Amino acid sequence: MTNTSERLSSLEDHKLIDVVKNYRQYGYGDEIRNEALSILESRGIDEFELRLKGNFQNSTYDRTLDYYRDFARNSKIAFGLYLYIIFGNILLAILLPDWKYGDMLLSIVSIIVFIGYLVFILLSFMNQSNFYKAMGKPYGAEGALVYFLVGMPFYIFMYFYFRKQMKEQLNLVH
Known part of the structure; x- marks a missing residue:
């Protein structure tokens, strides 16, 4: 020391x-x-x-870090639900092909998981939007449109891209 x-x-x-x-x-x-x-x-x-004088702590960094952590948590949940939508239904259909109530149960579970996915993807978008607002950078409606139109089918790529991008931006906060 x-x-x-x-x-x-x-x-x-x-x-x-x-x-x-x-x-x-x-x-x-x-x-x-x-x-x-x-x-x-x-x-x-x-x-x-x-x-x-506002020099004891960086409140902008603290606020953006909180939004980044919220984004990371919500997008991770959305990513898990996304993976379930892609792979879970296929696996359950293979494992339980002749189950009497299987189709009905799969349909109900799929709807619930899809709604959960939409909720968490929306929450992660709001966290991402607040993150950029806290930094003083605009993140407008075109970001939301791209997030929903491209994000749905290609969420696996968007998830990693946005996390990396926000982590880099977090390091630039002063």
Whole structure:
């Protein structure tokens, strides 16, 4: 930690403030942030002053991270339901070909799963839209149209593409 302390001590105040505010984006832990805070305090800049000027935490990053996590959770559920729609019905039809109530049960389960898929894909779209709004980037109706028209049959590709894209954008928040 002494090597880290020495490196932090050599930084100018505005760089230390940046470390305090954006430590998570840089992949630093709480120890480094706390060390930067103590160096700033020794230079006459306290936590209260940082909070007043909006330099104690990056609220934009926090908000976008929350939207990203919600998107990841909802899109993962939608992806699971999508896989069930694609493979589950086929497997059940193969495993239970002569079951008396199989067709009716498969139909009911398929409708419920499809409705769940639509709900979670809509929730993940809303999370994605809020993510870009929090970043100050427009994500308009054309995004929604692409999401639903292309997203339905090709959701397996859209899922990975959007997660990767949002993860990259998250790293750009300042």
